[in-house]
Amino acid sequence: MQLSFLRPLYQRPGPWCSVYLDASMDTEDAHAALDLRWRGLQQQLAEQGADEPTIAAIDRVVRGHDPLPGDYGIAVFGAQGRVVLSEYLAAPPRRDLAAYAPLPHVMPLLSQRGEQVAWVRVLADRTGADAMSVSAGGVPRRAHVTGRESFPLRRVKPGGWSQSRYQRAAMEAWHHNAGDVTAATVELAERVGAEVVVVAGDIRATGMIAAQMPARWQDMVVRTDAGSRAEGADQSLLDDLTVQTIADLADQRVTAALDRFGTQEDVGAGLDAVVAALQRNQVDTMLLVDDPSADGQLWIGPAATDIATDPSQLVTVAEPARVRADAALVRALVGTDAELTVLGPDEAPQLVEGVGAVLRYVDPVTPGRGGV
Secondary structure: OOOHHHHHHHOOOOOEEEEEEEOOOOOOOHHHHHHHHHHHHHHHHHHOOOOHHHHHHHHHHHHHOOOOOOOOEEEEEEEOOEEEEEEEEOOOOOOOEEEEEOOOOOHHHHHHHOOOOOEEEEEEOOOEEEEEEEOOOOOEEEEEEEOOOOOOOOOOOOOOOOHHHHHHHHHHHHHHHHHHHHHHHHHHHHHHOOOEEEEEEOHHHHHHHHHHOOHHHHOOEEEEOOOOOOOOOOOHHHHHHHHHHHHHHHHHHHHHHHHHHHHOOOOOEOHHHHHHHHHOOOEEEEEEEOOOOOOOEEEEOOOOOOEEOOHHHOOOOOOOEEEEHHHHHHHHHHHOOOEEEEEOOOOOOOOHHHEEEEEOOOOOOOOEOOEO
């Protein structure tokens, strides 16, 4: 999981208010229930010592956000009277939560987000296509492509002296339109850094589009005849296939990270080893088992690599701060451009203390199981 979207949270000092709230609007009393839950969280923040301007800024986001249909949640992070980041959650959080601490409490957001896969989906026919893309940060984009050719688009039935000429003209028109769609698809894919491109719809159009994709994208194309651009067409099969394709890719990424970790033969296993590797800017991907009950703590200084299991290790830091371990680990990952893979409790029984790191490099002093 790329964490660059969290960078604004570490570019200004805390303390931070972190709020997770079930914002579902699926019942008649939803507004009243939301107001009641939010007032309870406001009180918790005030009791923890949060400043009134920051609580007020979060209040404006909570009460002013655009509601979504069905069940969902929101996560809001603020400091010094400003909201720095707010995110919709695809489902309500495990529980409503309000925290005031030196670092933002981002693990509930990351565990619910899971692996984010950038993707593009194109629903095509012989006249053009409807395309959408989603970046790794979850930002959607949509595009409608109308091919340059409008006639003739249908091959004539057998018979007649001009049959072959019209058939060639139709084929050329389809090919030109497919080329326009392909160009728009590549542009979208490059813009979001897509890892998969689903090409759906008319079987002949999808074949032409897939064939014209540049070589570097060929292995990322998934072609299907599911879906139709016809008005009122049922797209549920295409939606299901898209979701499954993205989920499969996310699972492959997790498996690859675990395999890479396994080849290290316990190097980078356990909290001490991961912290030591973060101090050296040595972590490529951290593996972390999702444990909402975790309450371990670490010590930090002002720099991303100022992280330790004991304050005596931070010899250059005048006043180390004691913070949540997961908050300190994520800050270090963001500051060193490392990635995170969040695992379920049963996905990685081999992880010592539920944490490990795939390393960028290994040297003779790299800590292994339990540290140096």
